[in-house]
Amino acid sequence: MDARQILTKYYEYANAGDWDRWCDLFADDQVMDEQLAGHVEGLDTLRSMMKGMGAMYRAFRNEPVHFVLDGGGEKAAAVSHLSAVSAAGEAIEAEVMNFFRIVDGKIAYMANYHDTAPFQVLGQG
DSSP, rough: HHHHHHHHHHHHHHHOOOHHHHHHHHEEEEEETTTTTTEEHHHHHHHHHTTTTHEEEEEEEEEEEEEOOOOTTSSSEEEEEEEEEEESOOEEEEEEEEEHHHHHTEEEEEEEEEOOOOGGGGGOO
């Protein structure tokens, strides 16, 4: 898959709640800097972390708005809008920016950037 296909699948799988296939997009030695979860290294750690997503949210949608791809296909960014409902029923709305580094058809590095205030409701309930 090329970078655009990987980004498309990233959001498709996330919005379907298919976290196993979503994790399959990442390299075994992936590194992620996630604003809520912190620094995450390794695919096994990521898979374990993502098992809790279904319990955290009643609803979860992260809709891409723009993809920005470099000419070489290794670096990409996505601007998206996240709409979710926490397990406690609280609404979450946030604008998100993700940066990706893609190596050999897998996400080797990802960082995301967003306002953390809307996600404070996840600690309630």
